[in-house]
Amino acid sequence: MPGAAASKELDGSLARALGTAAALPDRRWIAQLTGASDATIDRTLRELTARRGEEERIRATLRAGGREFYAQIQAPFELYALTRILRPRHVVELGVSSGISSTHFLLGLAKNRGGSLHSIDLPTFQAGAVHRADESPVAIPPDRASGWAVPKRLRRKWDLRIGPAQELLVPLVSELPGIDLFLHDDLHTPRHLKFELGTIRPKLRPGSVVLADNTNWTGRSFPDFARRLGTRPYRRRGTHLMGLRVPGPPAA
Ligand SMILES: C[S@@+](CC[C@H](N)C(=O)[O-])C[C@H]1O[C@@H](n2cnc3c(N)ncnc32)[C@H](O)[C@@H]1O
Numbered sequence: 001m002p003g004a005a006a007s008k009e010l011d012g013s014l015a016r017a018l019g020t021a022a023a024l025p026d027r028r029w030i031a032q033l034t035g036a037s038d039a040t041i042d043r044t045l046r047e048l049t050a051r052r053g054e055e056e057r058i059r060a061t062l063r064a065g066g067r068e069f070y071a072q073i074q075a076p077f078e079l080y081a082l083t084r085i086l087r088p089r090h091v092v093e094l095g096v097s098s099g100i101s102s103t104h105f106l107l108g109l110a111k112n113r114g115g116s117l118h119s120i121d122l123p124t125f126q127a128g129a130v131h132r133a134d135e136s137p138v139a140i141p142p143d144r145a146s147g148w149a150v151p152k153r154l155r156r157k158w159d160l161r162i163g164p165a166q167e168l169l170v171p172l173v174s175e176l177p178g179i180d181l182f183l184h185d186d187l188h189t190p191r192h193l194k195f196e197l198g199t200i201r202p203k204l205r206p207g208s209v210v211l212a213d214n215t216n217w218t219g220r221s222f223p224d225f226a227r228r229l230g231t232r233p234y235r236r237r238g239t240h241l242m243g244l245r246v247p248g249p250p251a252a
Helices: 002-016 029-036 036-049 052-064 075-087 100-112 164-173 190-203 221-229
Strands: 092-095 116-121 159-162 179-184 203-214 242-245
Touching: 002 052, 002 075, 029 036, 029 075, 029 242, 036 052, 036 075, 036 092, 052 100, 052 164, 075 100, 075 203, 092 100, 092 164, 100 116, 116 164, 164 190, 179 190, 179 221, 190 203, 190 221, 203 221, 221 242
Parallel strands: 092 116, 092 179, 116 159, 179 203
Antiparallel strands: 203 242
């Protein structure tokens, strides 16, 4: 079992590399969603620490694009750990922006040597090269595309679809045999989240993990979905990012 001080130092070095203290991983949340042991979670996060140059490069790319941070998930390291521990065949992500969440899913899948990430994004653009305070925090520079901070080598096997989730999610889901890991991080309204959860539900399997960010804006959509599945939602420390695990033993 890793010592608490060693774990804290490990997590701190990761968050510093990406340049955001908010990204300190919540190990308990990973355990709640996967049932993995402390040792497994520690081993998984150590993989990332060993390659923290990757996080530094992502940060440098974002900075070169004109801003310290673009709208990004506050739990990128947890997304990597979930991908490593669950070993999903199909990950579906709604909402890409600069691509922090996408990058961490793709890093995990590359390490797994299997599985695919399917992402949908309708990008929001800044008016000019400099982001104005009155513009949406998710807006990207006019000369960039969705996922522009994702390292090139990870993009080769990435299924990125550009357009509104309202039009693209149903056809995407119909192509997939199952969804093992899902992230909602696009349009944060109760109605839209309900639509997404209802659309993916037939493809979820026992052991699938479903995540939704900014649940403070989506009313009871997520907790109600959890209740209908007979499970409970877990909130990631310091955020409104919630997750649930579909009950039952994972599919073989
Ligand atoms: C919060 S950002 C995503 C951040 C990203 N997950 C990350 O970690 O960096 C939300 C993204 O969803 C996009 N979006 C908003 N409404 C959408 C919709 N109806 N369909 C698809 N994408 C949408 C926004 O333009 C933006 O690119």
